[in-house]
Amino acid sequence: MSGTHANTVPLRMCELCHARKPVLRRPKTLQKLCKPCFYHVFETEIHNTIMEAKLFHRGERVAIGASGGKDSTVLAHVMKTLNERYDYGVEFVLLSIDEGITGYRDDSLETVKRNKEQYSMDLEIVSYSELYGWSMDQIVAQIGNKNNCTYCGVFRRQALDRGSVKLGISHILTGHNADDMAETILMNLLRGDVARLDRCTEIVTDSSDSPVKRSKPFKYTYEKEIVLYAHYKKLDYFSTECTYSPEAFRGTARTLIKNLEAVRPSSIIDIIKSGESFVLLKNQKKYPTPAERQETATTMATASTCQNLAQGAPSAFDPNVTRANRCHTCGYLSMNKICKACILLEGLNAGRAKLELDGGVEPTGQAALTKKLEQLSF
Amino acid sequence: MKINIEFSGGLETVFQNIRKYSIDLEAPSDGSPLNIKYLLTYMVDVLMDADSKANGGVGLFLLDGLIRPGVLILINDTDWELEGEEEYLLQEGDIILFASTLHGG
Numbered sequence: 054m055s056g057t058h059a060n061t062v063p064l065r066m067c068e069l070c071h072a073r074k075p076v077l078r079r080p081k082t083l084q085k086l087c088k089p090c091f092y093h094v095f096e097t098e099i100h101n102t103i104m105e106a107k108l109f110h111r112g113e114r115v116a117i118g119a120s121g122g123k124d125s126t127v128l129a130h131v132m133k134t135l136n137e138r139y140d141y142g143v144e145f146v147l148l149s150i151d152e153g154i155t156g157y158r159d160d161s162l163e164t165v166k167r168n169k170e171q172y173s174m175d176l177e178i179v180s181y182s183e184l185y186g187w188s189m190d191q192i193v194a195q196i197g198n199k200n201n202c203t204y205c206g207v208f209r210r211q212a213l214d215r216g217s218v219k220l221g222i223s224h225i226l227t228g229h230n231a232d233d234m235a236e237t238i239l240m241n242l243l244r245g246d247v248a249r250l251d252r253c254t255e256i257v258t259d260s261s262d263s264p265v266k267r268s269k270p271f272k273y274t275y276e277k278e279i280v281l282y283a284h285y286k287k288l289d290y291f292s293t294e295c296t297y298s299p300e301a302f303r304g305t306a307r308t309l310i311k312n313l314e315a316v317r318p319s320s321i322i323d324i325i326k327s328g329e330s331f332v333l334l335k336n337q338k339k340y341p342t343p344a345e346r347q348e349t350a351t352t353m354a355t356a357s358t359c360q361n362l363a364q365g366a367p368s369a370f371d372p373n374v375t376r377a378n379r380c381h382t383c384g385y386l387s388m389n390k391i392c393k394a395c396i397l398l399e400g401l402n403a404g405r406a407k408l409e410l411d412g413g414v415e416p417t418g419q420a421a422l423t424k425k426l427e428q429l430s431f
Numbered sequence: 432m433k434i435n436i437e438f439s440g441g442l443e444t445v446f447q448n449i450r451k452y453s454i455d456l457e458a459p460s461d462g463s464p465l466n467i468k469y470l471l472t473y474m475v476d477v478l479m480d481a482d483s484k485a486n487g488g489v490g491l492f493l494l495d496g497l498i499r500p501g502v503l504i505l506i507n508d509t510d511w512e513l514e515g516e517e518e519y520l521l522q523e524g525d526i527i528l529f530a531s532t533l534h535g536g
Contacts, residue, residue, distance in 0.1 A: 075509075078510055279532075
């Protein structure tokens with residue numbers, strides 16, 4: 054049996070060029086494509102998404118949220134390619150967040166530093182330690198391994214905003230792909246979070262508590278294709294799971310999406326199409342217009358860190374912006390009196406003070422956790 | 432038969448943290464075909480470390496005895512969906528890549 058060509062799959066040619074051997078089957082269309090045709094459709098679809106959403110304007114400076122992982126690495130590569138091919142006239146800058154997770158972010162930031170050279174883009178790194186006085190390792194050492202994703206999520210959101218403002222940029226691209234979006238739609242549906250369900254399918258998200266808009270050029274791009282693109286193009290990316298365990302509910306939604314995709318590959322795009330078609334009847338909220346956002350972005354520009362703001366707050370305020378829209382502690386845009394990050398920080402700092410008073414264990418270094426199985430859970 | 436196994440995307444963590452294996456695979460004694468399905472079982476039996484097996488490592492790789500959705504397989508750099516998936520009969524010198532798509536980006 055061995056050595057014979059017993060594999061009965063008939064050799065077919067690429068369904069687009071009919072000339073080369075196909076290397077993959079696209080999950081979205083089930084088309085069998087060769088490498089060059091795959092690159093072409095992959096990049097062209099993203100270009101079409103960008104054009105339809107009028108994502109950029111000539112002369113715009115746009116930040117790419119870069120983690121060193123596959124999605125953001127492919128994003129940087131494709132944005133550079135398309136910007137040159139179609140002459141968008143956009144200047145891209147890499148913006149990375151250093152959460153302070155030993156063995157994970159420190160290594161992935163090395164990848165981003167190489168990407169900076171490979172793609173000739175400027176790179177700005179903003180760290181949790183510098184902004185908040187706490188690294189994720191220290192936070193986990195203090196609060197344990199349970200709600201750490203909440204802290205990380207709230208802090209990252211603000212850190213990206215502050216990084217952008219520092220760069221004078223009001224538009225960030227993120228590498229969220231179709232699988233991520235389908236997962237988020239499902240999670241919002243399952244939680245009954247109707248307001249988020251309404252917003253989460255938008256390619257550009259604005260919110261009244263952020264001076265920076267975020268866009269997802271990969272919202273229709275399958276994770277499978279991103280991984281294959283990165284693999285075939287031999288892109289330099291970092292692939293290790295965060296050492297701290299992911300949020301259980303998200304993990305479950307992810308598994309569900311992947312299982313659905315295995316049975317019916319179009320499920321992912323179908324969930325997104327369904328999500329886009331939902332119409333919210335009640336409780337519609339009004340979001341700021343781009344002009345309003347621009348104004349608040351300018352006033353944010355003087356703000357550098359949470360602590361600095363708390364000390365020298367008045368200079369950071371534009372008299373035209375009411376104090377009601379800002380966090381009373383740090384001056385960050387907020388719907389509430391105190392922004393989420395400051396609420397979390399208050400709790401952390403109270404805990405640290407208590408530890409110091411009690412002469413307890415120093416919350417230094419990373420939590421004694423190994424990135425093993427449970428952290429790698431899907 | 433000589434087969435090369437490679438991991439990307441973090442799956443190597445349940446296979447003794449080794450990213451590339453070159454193995455010599457014997458045809459199954461019960462006469463069943465030397466295909467990907469057999470390789471998956473072999474990998475769990477022989478290559479996965481005991482510690483990972485004891486801690487749910489199999490569940491990260493397989494689901495009901497088949498490859499877990501979200502793990503891509505490339506046979507000599509071609510999507511296994513074009514090669515017959517589990518039924519693909521291994522050939523001398525094949526490179527089988529297991530890429531997890533499940534990591535953050």
